[in-house]
Amino acid sequence: VRKLQLMLPMYSIVSNLSHDDDWAWILVIWNHDVINLVHVSLSPMWISCNFNDKTTGLHFSAIGVYLDTDFRRRKWQLLDLQQIIMFFEEPLVCLGDFNGVSGAVEKSGNPPAQLACMAFANFISCNLTEISNPDI
DSSP states (O other), rough: HOOOOHHTTTTEEEEEESSSSOOOOOOEEEETTEEEEEEEEEEEEEEEEEEEETTOEEHHHHHHEOOOHHHHHHHHHHHHHHHHHOOOOEEEEEEEEEEOSSSSGGOOOSSOHHHHHHHHHHHTTTTTOOOOTTTT
């Protein structure tokens, strides 16, 4: 992170990097000349940031996500994240690696587990709009 800060002096960086293997590695980077960070919440699986655009005064939020590859843990993380998202009133972007798919068309190799697909599709339906991959 320090190397990135030296290479990108006009940007601010928030990270949940940890030496503990249970913490995911997520970076949120923004131009501090244009955007103010109002509030940040860190967790092992996501970073939630509230921002204010210095020019327009618009408030918006971003959540960077890296969820567990094991569905038994990921299903609880999705439920926790869904509860957090429901409290946002301002525009929100939620992006990252969810380690989940909503259907077989999004996965190569063995077909995905139906329960895992249903849990992820249910998560997406909580006031989110999925931006699909044009290559699929």
